[in-house]
Amino acid sequence: MDTFLIIFKIAIREDKYSDSVTGRVRLTSKGTDYFESLSNAERKDFYKKLRQELANAIPVNLERITSNENVETDSSVTPRQIFLSINIKKSEDEQEISVNLAIKDLDELIKHKSITVIGSGDSSRYLDEVYGYKPIRKNFFRMDYLFQEGKSFKSQ
Numbered sequence: 001m002d003t004f005l006i007i008f009k010i011a012i013r014e015d016k017y018s019d020s021v022t023g024r025v026r027l028t029s030k031g032t033d034y035f036e037s038l039s040n041a042e043r044k045d046f047y048k049k050l051r052q053e054l055a056n057a058i059p060v061n062l063e064r065i066t067s068n069e070n071v072e073t074d075s076s077v078t079p080r081q082i083f084l085s086i087n088i089k090k091s092e093d094e095q096e097i098s099v100n101l102a103i104k105d106l107d108e109l110i111k112h113k114s115i116t117v118i119g120s121g122d123s124s125r126y127l128d129e130v131y132g133y134k135p136i137r138k139n140f141f142r143m144d145y146l147f148q149e150g151k152s153f154k155s156q
Contacts, residue, residue: 019090021099023135024083025110026074031126032082035071043069046123047084053121054086058105060096064089081128107132 027035038046047067055062070085088102097105111132113119118127 019099020087021103021135022085022087023103023133024072025086025133026081026083026128026131027126028128029079029081031128032080034126035082035084049121050084050086050123053118053124054106057109057117057121057124058097058102060088060091060102061093064091064096064102086133103133103135107134 035043035046047069051065051067052062055065058065066087066089067085068087072083072085074081074083086106088099088106090099091097109116109118110124110127111129113125113127113129118124
C-alpha cells in the first residue's frame with residue numbers, strides 16, 4: 001500500500017493595492033536598542049511620532065498611516081533588529097495619492113533616508129534604509145492532501 005503526500009501551494013498575487021495595506025519597517029540595530037529601552041508609554045509616543053513623520057514625508061493625511069504596534073524580531077540579521085507594523089489606508093479623497101504610490105514613495109524615502117526628511121525625524125531616523133517598507137501579503141493559503149489507493153483525505 002503506497003501513500004503519497006502532495007502539497008498544493010496557491011498564491012494569489014495582486015500588484016496593485018486598491019484598498020488598505022498591512023506592511024512593516026525594520027529598525028536599525030541602534031534603533032532596536034533604543035526602542036527596547038523605552039517604557040510602554042514611551043513606545044506609544046515613538047509610534048505616534050513615527051506615524052506623523054511618515055505621513056508628512058509621503059505626504060498623506062495622518063489618518064491613513066496606522067499601526068497595531070506589533071513588534072517582531074528579524075532573526076535573519078545579526079545584530080538583532082525588530083520589525084514594526086505600519087499600515088497604509090486607502091484615501092477617501094480622490095485628490096490624495098493611491099495606496100500603491102504611497103507604498104512606493106515610503107519605500108524609496110526610507111531607502112534614501114540620508115537625503116530625505118526620514119533621516120532627520122525623531123523616530124523615523126531609526127528606520128533601516130536597507131530594508132525600506134515592505135507590504136505583507138495576506139492572500140496566501142496552503143492545502144495538503146493525502147492520497148492512498150485512489151482515496152483522498154484533506155489533512156488537518
